[in-house]
Amino acid sequence: FSPQRELPIIGKIAIGSLKNKFLILLPGALVISAFAPWALTPLLMMGGAYLCFEASEKIWEKLAGHDQGETAPDELALSSAEQEKKMVGSAIRTDLILSAEITAIALADLAERPLATQAAALAVVGLLITVAVYGAVALIVKMDDIGLHLAQRRLASTRALGRGLVRAMPMVLTGLATIGTGAMLWVGGGILVHGLHEYHLDLVPGVIEGLGQAAGQVPLIGPVTGWLATATASAVVGLVTGGVIVAILHFIPRGKRAAH
Numbered sequence: 001f002s003p004q005r006e007l008p009i010i011g012k013i014a015i016g017s018l019k020n021k022f023l024i025l026l027p028g029a030l031v032i033s034a035f036a037p038w039a040l041t042p043l044l045m046m047g048g049a050y051l052c053f054e055a056s057e058k059i060w061e062k063l064a065g066h067d068q069g070e071t072a073p074d075e076l077a078l079s080s081a082e083q084e085k086k087m088v089g090s091a092i093r094t095d096l097i098l099s100a101e102i103t104a105i106a107l108a109d110l111a112e113r114p115l116a117t118q119a120a121a122l123a124v125v126g127l128l129i130t131v132a133v134y135g136a137v138a139l140i141v142k143m144d145d146i147g148l149h150l151a152q153r154r155l156a157s158t159r160a161l162g163r164g165l166v167r168a169m170p171m172v173l174t175g176l177a178t179i180g181t182g183a184m185l186w187v188g189g190g191i192l193v194h195g196l197h198e199y200h201l202d203l204v205p206g207v208i209e210g211l212g213q214a215a216g217q218v219p220l221i222g223p224v225t226g227w228l229a230t231a232t233a234s235a236v237v238g239l240v241t242g243g244v245i246v247a248i249l250h251f252i253p254r255g256k257r258a259a260h
Helices: 003-035 037-064 080-109 115-141 143-151 156-198 203-215 222-259
Strands: none
Touching (some): 003 080, 003 115, 037 080, 037 156, 037 222, 115 143, 115 156, 156 222, 203 222
8 A cells, every 4th residue: 555545544443443442342341341240251261362363373374475475366356445445344353352352351450340430441441542552553654754754854864864764664564563463472372371260270370370480580580581481471372272273264174175
């Protein structure tokens, strides 16, 4: 897509995200809080499994070379408008899952508060997250344009800064994509581990807790190493879970077709 279309697309995604939060997530969360608080943990685990699947699928596509310029025939047949609609829909769907996870976590902390307080807090959280996330995305998208503008200024230092921004953007975007994938595995795996603990299935949570405590014994940087060990172990749980889902969705159906 051209740079002129990037910000409108981000705007569409942000508007879709807000609609989902205020028309679906907020009413749904309040209904669950009032009538089925027991459903929070399984819903969180379902969302966590989806995040693990999304991240694992990205890793599989990278390893299999599916993101190296190979475009599926059905995607080639799509018009520019259809591609935009598909991309916006996919982004909104992923945002919905992430927002649902954040909403459920916030709701668990607000379970003892009055319903009106829960509604107000969730509305503020949803609005702030949307503004912060999509504001940052818009800034990143326009960073190369800012760099080009600075590269045309009179001061040599300003021009150097502008050229540096332009050159750095591909690496920044690649780094953000990698960090995002790792974060999805960590968050999704962590939610699954927490859910297992809630259901008193403490084998995996116990192992991860033990690893975190052992890594936390390192002098001076114990809190950092302890957190890293716990986060890494949670990400491994997320990768295994997501890998199983990817295998089920991609390989088993293909095997059935080959058998016929």
